[in-house]
Amino acid sequence: MNRENIKTKQCNTCNKVKDIEEFPVDSGRAYRRNRCRGCENKLERVRRKLHKEVGEPPKDHCCSICNTPEEKAMELTNSRCKTPWVLDHCHDTDTFRGWICHSCNRVLGQVKDSREHLLKMYKYLDKHKTKEQDEQVK
Secondary structure, eight states: OOOOGGOOOOOOOOOOEGGGGOBBOOTTTSSSOOHHHHHHHHHHHHHHHHHHHHHHTTTBBOOOTTTBBBHHHHSSSOOSSSSSSEEEEEETTTEEEEEHHHHHHHHHHHHTHHHHHHHHHHHHHHHTTOOHHHHHHH
């Protein structure tokens, strides 16, 4: 299917099918975002509010999930990012959870913050671990 022929798209946040023009084009990219403008705007307001409340991450911060230090997190970050940290928040309650690296943020986004999905991933990796990986844990 030709992309120019697509007239509608479903928003990943509100799940409504909307006109394709309701989805912003990702800056510098050739595709449209997965959230409609209304949901993007709401999310941006929440982020700004939380940034005002919590300020910036502390100096010498490490990721609240993987404990990666700032310098290493910056090396792993997309070159378009100004900081290695993402303000993580609960999308149900709009409350701040912590400062995490982009890698951990992508994982949480991919599993839609599902503990059940993460547990299944852990069990899968645990089931298929090598002897060397088992030794590293000890």
